[in-house]
Amino acid sequence: MEDFTRATHDKFFIVIEANDPRFNEKTAIDLLREIGGTNLTYIGDEE
């Protein structure tokens, strides 16, 4: 995930945004782990 630009080359990502009404940090991380995601990453906002 550190090299997110590889999404245009050879990598596949799913990103769950924090503005989702259902978003909960812990459940989102657990979900991504459970469905087979690797290299889990926090993505920060600039403000």
Next chain:
Amino acid sequence: MIAIAEIRSVLPEPIRTNRPLSRKTVLNPGVTMSDNFHLPISGGPDNLLSGCAKRTGSCFSISLKEDSLMSANPLVSTVDSGTKPQTLYAVGAEFSGPKALYAAAERVRDLGYKGWDCYTPYYIHGLDKAMGLKKSLVGLFTFAGGLTGLTGGFLLITITSVYVYPWTRRPSPTSACPVSCRSLTCS
């Protein structure tokens, strides 16, 4: 040519420095500088000394900025590392391939998430369905635009050549189908 010569003599030329800057020195976020090559703030190549002094000055401020950037919370950090950005925008994960992504997308969709997205290097057929996306309205707007254009064009030709300025010396009656449309309708 005179203008170019004037500009050349007036504007300061870039000074090549001996000490190379780091490859990606951050001036502002998004602005990078190529190494050992930069513009002096003022003065030409003749006052090299002052240029160097300013250069070291600017280098110092640059490195300070770099330090402050490094010390701030990173925008992107792995969950395992324990550090977190100040305001969280999203949580992301990497998947091994299109099949894994497809299955994962179906799971996320079924849980009812709305604000999420897949990032892939190429178009994956059926991923929109797996993500639960609705049919795009682009087709509808395209059809409406095409219909408007066809009607407008046909009316423009017909009104001008039949009603506004009927040209009587033509091989077909003025009320006939416009030439540009005839191959379609009257063959």
